Amino acid sequence: MHVSIVGSGYVGTTVAACLAELGHDVTNVDIDEDIVAAINDGESPIHEPGLADLVAEHAGDTLRATTDYDAVRETDVTFLALPTPSEDDGAIDLAYMEAGAASLGEALADKDGDHLVVVKSTVVPGSTEEVIAPAIEETSGKTAGEGFHVAMNPEFLRMGTAVEDFLDPQKIVFGAREAAAYDTLGEVFEPLVAESDAAVVETGIREAEMIKYANNGFLASKVSLINDIGNICKEFDVDAYEVADAIALDDRIGGKFLRSGLGWGGSCFPKDTNAIIAAARDAGYEPPVLEAAVEVNDLQPERLLSLLDERTDVAGERVAVLGLSFKPGTDDVRKTRAVPVIEGLQERGADVVAYDPVAAESFDDSYPDIEIEYADSAAEALEGARAAVAVTDWDEFAALDSEFDAMATPLVLDGRHIVERREGVEYVGLTW
Numbered sequence: 001m002h003v004s005i006v007g008s009g010y011v012g013t014t015v016a017a018c019l020a021e022l023g024h025d026v027t028n029v030d031i032d033e034d035i036v037a038a039i040n041d042g043e044s045p046i047h048e049p050g051l052a053d054l055v056a057e058h059a060g061d062t063l064r065a066t067t068d069y070d071a072v073r074e075t076d077v078t079f080l081a082l083p084t085p086s087e088d089d090g091a092i093d094l095a096y097m098e099a100g101a102a103s104l105g106e107a108l109a110d111k112d113g114d115h116l117v118v119v120k121s122t123v124v125p126g127s128t129e130e131v132i133a134p135a136i137e138e139t140s141g142k143t144a145g146e147g148f149h150v151a152m153n154p155e156f157l158r159m160g161t162a163v164e165d166f167l168d169p170q171k172i173v174f175g176a177r178e179a180a181a182y183d184t185l186g187e188v189f190e191p192l193v194a195e196s197d198a199a200v201v202e203t204g205i206r207e208a209e210m211i212k213y214a215n216n217g218f219l220a221s222k223v224s225l226i227n228d229i230g231n232i233c234k235e236f237d238v239d240a241y242e243v244a245d246a247i248a249l250d251d252r253i254g255g256k257f258l259r260s261g262l263g264w265g266g267s268c269f270p271k272d273t274n275a276i277i278a279a280a281r282d283a284g285y286e287p288p289v290l291e292a293a294v295e296v297n298d299l300q301p302e303r304l305l306s307l308l309d310e311r312t313d314v315a316g317e318r319v320a321v322l323g324l325s326f327k328p329g330t331d332d333v334r335k336t337r338a339v340p341v342i343e344g345l346q347e348r349g350a351d352v353v354a355y356d357p358v359a360a361e362s363f364d365d366s367y368p369d370i371e372i373e374y375a376d377s378a379a380e381a382l383e384g385a386r387a388a389v390a391v392t393d394w395d396e397f398a399a400l401d402s403e404f405d406a407m408a409t410p411l412v413l414d415g416r417h418i419v420e421r422r423e424g425v426e427y428v429g430l431t432w
């Protein structure tokens with residue numbers, strides 16, 4: 001099939017390269033000329049394991065990119081993979097979706113025959129039919145359900161394992177109104193369904209939109225619940241990880257997403273929980289559990305720092321921060337817990353020196369107002385430090401050993417259950 005994908009960021013590039021791998025002919029449309037040039041040169045504009053190889057293999061053949069929306073006319077189906085950021089109050093900002101939909105509508109005005117527009121971005125219930133479809137109608141002069149059709153297909157891939165997650169999903173959700181839309185989506189994903197154990201869920205458009213928020217809201221709340229329980233554990237000198245291992249044996253609970261600590265960051269959980277809370281509020285319902293999930297998450301960095309306060313005063317002291325990315329395996333620093341931890345340390349007067357295997361540059365670019373020293377290795381960060389705070393669970397922090405000998409005082413505050421305890425080091429876990 002001929003598929004176009006509007007937006008070529010984390011999701012758009014991954015989906016495009018994977019659909020090309022599955023045998024489709026794919027065109028990426030993005031307003032960023034550098035991204036378009038990179039793809040056409042066979043290079044991935046983002047760092048994701050396995051993605052560079054796929055782009056290199058298919059670019060110039062069944063994968064191409066352009067800034068020209070007219071290219072969508074040559075395709076049967078268009079996925080919208082545009083950003084859906086937050087407004088100041090946490091509500092979803094649909095401006096990118098509306099702009100993309102308007103440009104798409106202009107291009108579709110001159111298309112004969114049917115076209116399916118699939119919303120891939122995470123949008124609150126009602127957005128596809130009440131905001132995006134009307135924006136396409138306005139510039140195309142066509143009517144949704146006649147000149148073009150809309151559908152919703154949420155994406156569940158994780159950063160750092162995006163290609164693997166896309167090519168081996170547990171479920172694929174098709175939200176649509178007409179049989180023809182399910183059929184077209186079925187055709188796009190047919191090679192994937194044939195090769196994987198994925199369940200296909202055929203549902204309505206608003207249900208598909210909500211399934212994405214339910215998925216992320218559930219997972220974020222699961223982490224906040226284990227953090228809440230973990231905070232209680234700490235008060236009673238109980239190891240939350242031993243407790244988690246035991247409750248995980250109940251398959252109604254399951255063992256995943258039970259790692260307590262500094263909580264969740266990244267480009268999705270914070271944005272999506274706040275967006276669905278704001279949408280619910282707007283509709284007249286205050287969701288207490290999701291609100292509490294955010295509240296617990298916001299508390300964790302300060303709880304870690306209060307454990308530090310109980311042991312030492314860091315004013316004027318060098319403190320090592322281990323890890324800057326929001327999770328291991330990525331240089332993404334959006335909503336990373338490193339920010340509140342570093343700000344809290346600086347409020348206490350500490351001189352922060354940070355080390356991350358890959359994210360130092362992106363942290364420095366993303367947070368120009370945060371002035372810290374960057375070290376080239378964990379050993380360099382630890383040298384002469386009064387305390388160390390582990391923020392990201394990078395594997396290499398588990399291997400640290402004699403590096404702690406160079407600290408001024410060997411005190412380690414672990415926010416991720418990653419540093420190994422060793423003799424001679426005072427070790428403090430956040431929930432264990």
Ligand SMILES: NC(=O)c1ccc[n+]([C@@H]2O[C@H](COP(=O)([O-])OP(=O)(O)OC[C@H]3O[C@@H](n4cnc5c(N)ncnc54)[C@H](O)[C@@H]3O)[C@@H](O)[C@H]2O)c1
Binds near residue numbers: 035082099155
């Ligand atoms: N990143 C993830 O792990 C992930 C996973 C699942 C779902 N999502 C959702 O997918 C959506 C996209 O997220 P992302 O992380 O890929 O975003 P991103 O910021 O990485 O990429 C968005 C791309 O859209 C382009 N763009 C902006 N305006 C445009 C326009 N008018 N026309 C064409 N291109 C335009 C930008 O140049 C950029 O390349 C969001 O709704 C997000 O919540 C993200």
Ligand SMILES: O=c1ccn([C@@H]2O[C@H](COP(=O)(O)OP(=O)(O)O[C@H]3O[C@H](CO)[C@@H](O)[C@H](O)[C@H]3O)[C@@H](O)[C@H]2O)c(=O)[nH]1
Binds near residue numbers: 156158159259269
């Ligand atoms: O037991 C756990 C598991 C995760 N986290 C934290 O939770 C955050 C999110 O982790 P993860 O879900 O692995 O990363 P994302 O790439 O943000 O992926 C989430 O967000 C994406 C965008 O919506 C969805 O597509 C994915 O399904 C969903 O897992 C990170 O800060 C983790 O450190 C914990 O603290 N404890």
